[in-house]
Amino acid sequence: xxxxxxxxxxxxxxxxxxxPWAVLVAALILPLGLPNDYYxxxxxxxxxxxISACGLNVIxxxxxxxxxxxxxxxxxxxxxxxxxxxxxxxxxxxxxxAGIALCALSGYVIGSICLRxxxxxxxxxxxxxxxxxxxVIQKWESLTHGHIGVIGIPGPDPVGPISFDSTIARSYxxxxxxALTAVAITRLVRSPVGRTLMAVRENDMLAEAVxxxxxxxxxxxxxxSAALAGLAGGLFAGFIGFLGPESANVEMTFNxxxxxxxxxxxxxxxxxxGTFIVYGxxxxxxxxxxxxxxxxxxxxxxxxxxxxxxxAGALRSLVRSxxxxxx
Amino acid sequence: xxxLETHRLxxxxxxxxxxxxxxxxxxxxxxxxxxxxxxAGKTTLFNVISRALPASSGRxxxxxxxxxxxxxHQVARLGIARTxxxxxxxxxxxxxxxxxxxxxxxxxxxxxxALLRSNRLTREEDEAHDAARDVLRxxxxxxxxxxxxxxxxxxxxxxxxxxxxxxxxxRLLLLDEPSAGINTDQTRGLITLIEQIAAxxxxxxxxxxxxxxxxxxxxxxxxxxxxxxIAEGTPxxxxxxxxxxxxxxxxx
Amino acid sequence: MELLAQQVLNGLVTGxxxxxxxxxxxxxxxxxxxxxxxxGQLFMFGAYLSYALVMRSGLHYWAAMAxxxxxxxxxxxxxxxxxxxxxxxxxxxxxxxxxxGVMLFLEAVAQNIWGPEFRYMETPYGNVISFFGLPVAAHRxxxxxAAAASMITLLLFLTRTTAGAAIRATAQxxxxxxLVGIDTSRVAMITFAISAAMAAVAGVLIAxxxxxxxxxxxxxxxxxxxxxxxxxxxxxxxALIGGYLLALAESLGGTYVSATYQDLVAFVVLSLVFTFxxxxxxxxxx
Numbered sequence: 001x002x003x004x005x006x007x008x009x010x011x012x013x014x015x016x017x018x019x020p021w022a023v024l025v026a027a028l029i030l031p032l033g034l035p036n037d038y039y040x041x042x043x044x045x046x047x048x049x050x051i052s053a054c055g056l057n058v059i060x061x062x063x064x065x066x067x068x069x070x071x072x073x074x075x076x077x078x079x080x081x082x083x084x085x086x087x088x089x090x091x092x093x094x095x096x097x098a099g100i101a102l103c104a105l106s107g108y109v110i111g112s113i114c115l116r117x118x119x120x121x122x123x124x125x126x127x128x129x130x131x132x133x134x135x136v137i138q139k140w141e142s143l144t145h146g147h148i149g150v151i152g153i154p155g156p157d158p159v160g161p162i163s164f165d166s167t168i169a170r171s172y173x174x175x176x177x178x179a180l181t182a183v184a185i186t187r188l189v190r191s192p193v194g195r196t197l198m199a200v201r202e203n204d205m206l207a208e209a210v211x212x213x214x215x216x217x218x219x220x221x222x223x224x225s226a227a228l229a230g231l232a233g234g235l236f237a238g239f240i241g242f243l244g245p246e247s248a249n250v251e252m253t254f255n256x257x258x259x260x261x262x263x264x265x266x267x268x269x270x271x272x273x274g275t276f277i278v279y280g281x282x283x284x285x286x287x288x289x290x291x292x293x294x295x296x297x298x299x300x301x302x303x304x305x306x307x308x309x310x311x312a313g314a315l316r317s318l319v320r321s322x323x324x325x326x327x
Numbered sequence: 328x329x330x331l332e333t334h335r336l337x338x339x340x341x342x343x344x345x346x347x348x349x350x351x352x353x354x355x356x357x358x359x360x361x362x363x364x365x366x367a368g369k370t371t372l373f374n375v376i377s378r379a380l381p382a383s384s385g386r387x388x389x390x391x392x393x394x395x396x397x398x399x400h401q402v403a404r405l406g407i408a409r410t411x412x413x414x415x416x417x418x419x420x421x422x423x424x425x426x427x428x429x430x431x432x433x434x435x436x437x438x439x440x441a442l443l444r445s446n447r448l449t450r451e452e453d454e455a456h457d458a459a460r461d462v463l464r465x466x467x468x469x470x471x472x473x474x475x476x477x478x479x480x481x482x483x484x485x486x487x488x489x490x491x492x493x494x495x496x497x498r499l500l501l502l503d504e505p506s507a508g509i510n511t512d513q514t515r516g517l518i519t520l521i522e523q524i525a526a527x528x529x530x531x532x533x534x535x536x537x538x539x540x541x542x543x544x545x546x547x548x549x550x551x552x553x554x555x556x557i558a559e560g561t562p563x564x565x566x567x568x569x570x571x572x573x574x575x576x577x578x579x
Numbered sequence: 580m581e582l583l584a585q586q587v588l589n590g591l592v593t594g595x596x597x598x599x600x601x602x603x604x605x606x607x608x609x610x611x612x613x614x615x616x617x618x619g620q621l622f623m624f625g626a627y628l629s630y631a632l633v634m635r636s637g638l639h640y641w642a643a644m645a646x647x648x649x650x651x652x653x654x655x656x657x658x659x660x661x662x663x664x665x666x667x668x669x670x671x672x673x674x675x676x677x678x679x680g681v682m683l684f685l686e687a688v689a690q691n692i693w694g695p696e697f698r699y700m701e702t703p704y705g706n707v708i709s710f711f712g713l714p715v716a717a718h719r720x721x722x723x724x725a726a727a728a729s730m731i732t733l734l735l736f737l738t739r740t741t742a743g744a745a746i747r748a749t750a751q752x753x754x755x756x757x758l759v760g761i762d763t764s765r766v767a768m769i770t771f772a773i774s775a776a777m778a779a780v781a782g783v784l785i786a787x788x789x790x791x792x793x794x795x796x797x798x799x800x801x802x803x804x805x806x807x808x809x810x811x812x813x814x815x816x817x818a819l820i821g822g823y824l825l826a827l828a829e830s831l832g833g834t835y836v837s838a839t840y841q842d843l844v845a846f847v848v849l850s851l852v853f854t855f856x857x858x859x860x861x862x863x864x865x
Contacts, residue, residue, distance in 0.1 A: 064672070066672055066675055066676070113853075113854050114853070116853075116857035117853050117857040117858065118857075118858075119671055120612075120614045120671065120675065120812075121808065121853065121857065121858065123614065123675055124614065124804050124808060124849070125849070125850065125853045127801065127804075128801070128805070128845075128846040128849045128850055128853075129846075129850060131801065131846050132843060132846045132847065132850065135840070135842060135843050135846075136843075139839050139840060139843075184442055187441055187442050187444060188438070188441050188442065191436070191440070191441030191448060191452075192427070192431050192434055192436060192441070192448075192451070192452070192455070193436075193437065193438055193441045194441070195424060195427060195428055195431070196428060196431055198417070198418075198420070199417050199420075199428040201418075202416075202417040202418035202420065203415060203416065203417050203418070205379065205415065206411070206415050206416070206417065207400075207417075207428065208379070208398075208399040208400045208403070209377060209379065209399060209400075209403060209408075209409055209411075210403055210408070210428060210429045210431070210432065210491060210492070210495065211400050211403035211404045211429075211431065211432030211495060212400055212428070212431060212432070213400050214400065220438060224438075254679060254683055257676065257679065261676065291687065291691055292687070293683050293684070293686065293687030293690070294684060294687040294688055294691060296680075296683055296684075296687070297680045297681065297682070297683030297684025297685070297686075297687055298680070298684050299680070300676060300677070300679060300680025300683065300684075301662055301677050301680035301681055301684065302680075303680075304666070304673050304676045304677045304680065305662070305665055305666065305677065308669070308673060
């Protein structure tokens, strides 16, 4: 699987480049051109899921570990916001960081335990953890209301003069967090921390021989991915207003996996592009909605077989062959 | 002073004893060779010293500290670096990236620094890049920084492996058959490089099959056969040791 | 006392199903080192096929069983050839992702064909008989017998036939097997076919007892993984014993400890084991 190795970037080597700025400008203008609220809501959801996909990419793409517990952290983040708001009257702006912190903490602890297992065992262990979280949320009725779920979750309170009650405001808020996530991950990748993660992914024996604490590196990646899933979950709860145990369903992890794969595992923009393409298409095309999972499952198999590096990889090969031909 | 000692070091895999009660004493600043027939346990010995594998019994003392139960990355940070017999790399990363990873243990910047692009991060990145280019130059790989490590020749990859091990300024360097798979010309260059490294104060422990490399470089040589140390001494002594001749020509 | 006996019997019945599924999974893992996340879907399809053949086409139960088993065996072989063989030399991550994709695909297909509702399937053995003094649905006893027969057949196949020996050799040492001329590709295909057949048998056997629904495969897969990981990836004995042990633990735990959290038993056990033994309990051996 060809994965992205940013070659020796110094943190000073310019900003993110032209393309991300263009995308950001387009994203800022986009909501103004959408016909109605329905599309705005899909856009907002896409932003939220893209954050979660970026999180999965950190542990899967950067550190190379297939964690299937991702949906569990999404659920924890979502329920943290929901329960703190409805049971303790905690505002969204306190609940969200609380949820993220809870996910980071539980991610650290769970990662410490699960990451001692490798490869297949790790995947199965994390799948079990994800299921346990889902089942506990579903069955612990006194805390989470079980199947009934939580309703009446208040959205973000106004910050100064800016109110977040409208769909468009929420859309920009989600975009803000997504941009923040993208910047954070870019900085992570282009730093010694990111370089170390990728070294661990590629060859943990060699990494260890040069003094890298492999366990700590993987755990850092796991914690970050859990925190990002928690951020996405918290936003999800605050925006939708109600929540059921299905938000922690393992299926969510598989959706994220597909988004990341389509865009390109390990690439910086891949998870975001993948989310928009797959989630966007699945919402907008009714025919896709009906047999959504049939297509998703098939897509996953076809992609991993013929295009394991996703769109980002295909693009990179294209550029590389053009460059090679020009020489 | 003795930089590295092992006391009755033993490593067994099930019924097979790969390293059998080996006592070793390596003087600081020296180049010591380890030779022996195939399967004698030389690489396993390296694996146990570098803590890539746990010892079954015995002790390892490095720079006066007992490191027997430390983890591989911990002894690496204490100053033991190594190369591997079979070239082992980081996927399709560039040569520079490889060496930068090797330098990581000398930097302190962490996740927060990375996210905030702190001054410490910028400073350490500059430092790391300078150190990396330096060591690549010493290893004869200037100009190849941006090439993918897997695109380098076999010999260049060996030099890269040495560069990665060197950049963290180790006190002890374990070289596992550095001349394997390269021709005589290149071997001469390699010998020069190893002499340069030793001259800079790095203690070297060298596993080698090519006799002229060993005889030329090493002040002391240890011979392993079937996991046991069967001889130890200067090149001259080893050359005439009947047990050594027997091991190479006799039963094997 | 009778409650305990009933629960033990339930445990044995469920255990038979778990063991059959786990046996197939462990064989695949032992020979090809692929965690086949899609395994439970073959079990699920076996159940659905027999449901369709019995309830919609009016076939007799055992005829439906035969057709389902053969069909799924072929499907298993196709899966191996088309999905897993091309990924043999790719990083392990790729096979895992492919398996997840197949899992999602098959579950969604079933849901699209038959809908998400729980389906009820009839059995010719719906009458209640007395089994060691307990009133039991005859089908359960038949299930125990049929499952045992399948396992014995599998064991005989593995130990008495050349193909079986080839499978065991490949599981122990794939390179060595290649060197002595074993066609590991064929072994892979046959292993997949047999595993699918075992899963199908389990599915057809359990269908009349527990209802048939699209998500039944996923849960079984996960439990099978727990069993295989605990019993040793590639260990036939481990899968056999583990299946019954897990089912008994669930059954007794569900009755005497907590019914709500019954499903959690498997996953909590797995998590506990991995916490203390990150590489599983045993080394693999077929």
